Amino acid sequence: MTIQEYAAALVRDIDLKPAELAASAREFARAMEEGISGRPSSLKMLPSYLSGPTGKEAGRVLAVDFGGTNVRILLAVLDGAGGIQVLARERFPLRDKSKDFTSEEAHADELFGYIARKVALLAPGGVEYPLGHTFSFPCEQDGVNTARLIHWTKEIKTSGVEGQDVNGLLVRALKAAGAEHVRPVAVINDTVGTLLAAAYAHPNVDIASICGTGHNSCYLEPRHPLTGGPMIVNMESGNFDGLPRTEWDERLDQASDRPGSQKAEKMISGRYLGELLGTILDSMAGLGLLKHAAGPRSTICGADLDALIAEGGAGPEIARIMRDSLGLGDLGPSDIEAIRGIARAIGRRSARAVAAGFAGALMRIDPDMERPHAIAIDGSLYERMPGYDAQIRAALSDVLGRGAERIRTILAKDGSGLGAAIAAAIASGGN
Ligand code: GLC
Numbered sequence: 001m002t003i004q005e006y007a008a009a010l011v012r013d014i015d016l017k018p019a020e021l022a023a024s025a026r027e028f029a030r031a032m033e034e035g036i037s038g039r040p041s042s043l044k045m046l047p048s049y050l051s052g053p054t055g056k057e058a059g060r061v062l063a064v065d066f067g068g069t070n071v072r073i074l075l076a077v078l079d080g081a082g083g084i085q086v087l088a089r090e091r092f093p094l095r096d097k098s099k100d101f102t103s104e105e106a107h108a109d110e111l112f113g114y115i116a117r118k119v120a121l122l123a124p125g126g127v128e129y130p131l132g133h134t135f136s137f138p139c140e141q142d143g144v145n146t147a148r149l150i151h152w153t154k155e156i157k158t159s160g161v162e163g164q165d166v167n168g169l170l171v172r173a174l175k176a177a178g179a180e181h182v183r184p185v186a187v188i189n190d191t192v193g194t195l196l197a198a199a200y201a202h203p204n205v206d207i208a209s210i211c212g213t214g215h216n217s218c219y220l221e222p223r224h225p226l227t228g229g230p231m232i233v234n235m236e237s238g239n240f241d242g243l244p245r246t247e248w249d250e251r252l253d254q255a256s257d258r259p260g261s262q263k264a265e266k267m268i269s270g271r272y273l274g275e276l277l278g279t280i281l282d283s284m285a286g287l288g289l290l291k292h293a294a295g296p297r298s299t300i301c302g303a304d305l306d307a308l309i310a311e312g313g314a315g316p317e318i319a320r321i322m323r324d325s326l327g328l329g330d331l332g333p334s335d336i337e338a339i340r341g342i343a344r345a346i347g348r349r350s351a352r353a354v355a356a357g358f359a360g361a362l363m364r365i366d367p368d369m370e371r372p373h374a375i376a377i378d379g380s381l382y383e384r385m386p387g388y389d390a391q392i393r394a395a396l397s398d399v400l401g402r403g404a405e406r407i408r409t410i411l412a413k414d415g416s417g418l419g420a421a422i423a424a425a426i427a428s429g430g431n
Pocket residue numbers: 067135136137138153154189190191210213214215216217236238265
């Protein structure tokens with residue numbers, strides 16, 4: 001077998017065909033119903049205790065956006081007429097050469113202490129600030145201001161956080177940092193933040209999604225069983241288990257920190273796509289189709305994956321990626337094209353798998369597609385992967401036919417931080 005033959009078979013295998021896509025979307029809608037009714041489901045369907053914003057929220061608020069290895073803090077003013085102005089912003093990593101607050105060796109108190117001290121710097125005393133906290137991990141909530149971390153995702157491992165109320169941890173850390181004038185009043189998921197922020201700027205937003213390091217979507221449930229009224233539900237759709245998986249997905253899952261969990265996220269998100277390509281290349285090397293150059297391969301970064309996927313592209317750049325990121329030597333032009341074809345298939349499947357979830361959610365909230373819908377999306381994959389939005393849209397048409405014409409997809413950049421600011425204003429009664 002040649003590299004080209006192997007790649008062609010793999011590209012066919014990995015693709016989510018229209019019938020598979022439609023079946024996954026129906027399964028997604030079924031899992032939503034099970035989850036929201038409290039029955040076992042791969043979709044956690046976590047209540048946010050928030051519905052869409054009114055646009056009348058007002059006040060000066062702080063927002064902390066913690067979703068991975070970087071944290072962002074915003075100081076913002078909501079003007080009560082649908083406007084938000086960011087007065088100051090700060091962004092810092094939780095991991096560098098001297099420290100890693102995301103490792104198992106780091107403890108909750110150190111992690112939240114570090115964040116609290118940064119918040120204190122942005123919030124001079126003398127005035128009270130309500131704070132909204134976007135915490136982008138699965139949390140059980142029984143109100144807008146408590147959120148117990150169910151378990152970490154995205155390979156974050158800090159000790160002493162799982163099972164704890166992250167709002168309580170932040171309150172304690174702010175007190176220790178001498179910033180008791182900052183009052184954490186709301187904890188939200190980043191998908192919920194994205195929906196809140198996008199709904200400020202656009203009509204008809206009822207689904208929001210993150211397609212970046214992680215993947216997850218939320219939607220506005222018209223009649224939530226807890227209240228009988230509208231509520232945004234964090235589906236934790238990265239854990240959806242109704243997508244057809246290949247042997248390479250199984251292998252990647254087995255080698256991950258939490259085998260069996262976040263199955264969809266491991267097929268979709270930026271944290272894993274490079275690893276999936278690496279897993280495939282390893283099995284090709286195992287079959288003698290490819291030769292590893294010196295040393296073990298490193299995980300390919302998002303920008304390199306995007307460069308592989310883009311049509312055309314500079315030869316020297318692609319050769320560098322093959323050699324330095326993928327650790328491959330001795331490849332002819334048609335071998336390189338075959339590997340780029342695999343990278344494109346991985347990217348295309350990611351977009352179609354995301355769309356299966358959107359279609360499933362739409363089947364629930366508007367089965368006959370009678371109304372216009374806007375889906376707000378943030379994250380590096382959506383923003384930067386060549387062709388990603390077009391592939392989502394094509395997949396929506398595959399499942400929903402003409403109904404897909406009523407759907408708009410919108411890039412909601414940095415929505416999760418702005419959403420935390422809006423949530424803080426809602427929760428502190430600033431409306
Ligand atoms: C992971 C988290 C989820 C978050 C998503 C995007 O899937 O579990 O809560 O929304 O990443 O950041």
